Amino acid sequence: xxxxxxxxxxxxxxxxxxGIVQGNVVRAKHVGRDIxxxxxxxxxxxxxxxxxxxTDARRDAMxxxxxxxxxxxxxxxxxVRFSTSAITQGAAELYVYGTAVKLATSTTRAAVxxxxxxxxxx
Amino acid sequence: MFEVLxxxxxxxxxxxxxxxxxxxxxxxxxxxxxxxxxxxxxxxTTDLNRFFKPDHSIQANLCTAEVTLGIDHFRGFLGSLKNIxxxxxRSYQKTLDRARREALMxxxxxxxxxxxxxxxxxxxxxxxxxxxxNMVKRASMVTIIAYGTAYTTHAPLNEEEQRSISPLPAxxx
Numbered sequence: 322x323x324x325x326x327x328x329x330x331x332x333x334x335x336x337x338x339x340g341i342v343q344g345n346v347v348r349a350k351h352v353g354r355d356i357x358x359x360x361x362x363x364x365x366x367x368x369x370x371x372x373x374x375x376t377d378a379r380r381d382a383m384x385x386x387x388x389x390x391x392x393x394x395x396x397x398x399x400x401v402r403f404s405t406s407a408i409t410q411g412a413a414e415l416y417v418y419g420t421a422v423k424l425a426t427s428t429t430r431a432a433v434x435x436x437x438x439x440x441x442x443x
Numbered sequence: 444m445f446e447v448l449x450x451x452x453x454x455x456x457x458x459x460x461x462x463x464x465x466x467x468x469x470x471x472x473x474x475x476x477x478x479x480x481x482x483x484x485x486x487x488t489t490d491l492n493r494f495f496k497p498d499h500s501i502q503a504n505l506c507t508a509e510v511t512l513g514i515d516h517f518r519g520f521l522g523s524l525k526n527i528x529x530x531x532x533r534s535y536q537k538t539l540d541r542a543r544r545e546a547l548m549x550x551x552x553x554x555x556x557x558x559x560x561x562x563x564x565x566x567x568x569x570x571x572x573x574x575x576x577n578m579v580k581r582a583s584m585v586t587i588i589a590y591g592t593a594y595t596t597h598a599p600l601n602e603e604e605q606r607s608i609s610p611l612p613a614x615x616x
Contacts, residue, residue, distance in 0.1 A: 323502055323503070323504070324504070324505040325503045325504065325505050325564075325592040326505055326564050326566065326590055326591065326592050327492050327493070327494070327503070327563055327564045327592045328492055329493075329494070330502075330503055331494050331497035331498065331499045331501070331502075331503055331594055331595075332497075332499035332500060332501070332502065350572065358513070358584075361513055362513040362514075362515070362516070362584060363457060363460070363461050363464075363515060363516050364460065364461055364464035364465060364468065364513075364515050364516075365461070365464065365465040365468050365469065365512070365513050365514060365515030365518065365538070366464075366465075366468040366472070366512065366513060366515075367510065367511060367512055367513075367545075368511040368512065368513050368584055369511075371511035371572060371584065371586065372509055372510055372511045372586075374572070375509040375511065375570065375572065375586060375588070376509055379507060379509060379588070401505060401590075402566070403507075403566070403568050403588050403590060404568070405568060405569075405570040405571070405588070406571075407571040407572065413570060413571065413572040415570075
């Protein structure tokens, strides 16, 4: 599955759209992280615990979106956007959405045979 | 005696520690960002939703990064003082700036490490994971998600062009 946040793809033409696919995750911080972060917060600097939390949330949301796209038989998800909302204290929603599309190899600017498979988004 | 200590000395001590460590952490971070900027200086970045002379044989790919920076207690305290009268809160601006630079840098580095030489349609998103309670408390944090589409370009790169499209200024005042 190719995932991009642009509305076109190099080497391919979009043959048709399969509609919007989306994934969301609500993640709560846990108390241990809160305590560790509150100490780190005194001096400033990166709060790694929260960064990790967000990375996990983003991965889960993306996985859900990609599962939907796979179900629709999509080749790619384009125009991906991230959106977030704070629900209560200590919990945040990460919402990711995009358009699932079927691809056709471009006649004028074809992707070369044996193109490396998409690098999985970490 | 202990009451005086608890009421005045400890908070002052924390503020002083926060001031020094905050400064050290911030300046170190900025220095490191500038160094990392050198290694990815050739990566073409834009927030335009288009590819410049893309290599059609190489698949584009989404790169994402997130970063959370804490605003130290001293700067948080300054900010809350400033909040009474209004006006610019420079210390917050700087922290936000660093968070954005860090997130952008991680996206660009990811593109660099996976073998691409350009990033299109860069987007930055502010996340509120602190919740409402932290709006009242003085110390807070900023979280930024950055994402963009990495691709390979054949567009020529000269220094002037590179400078005009680079979103990461070399120094921030």
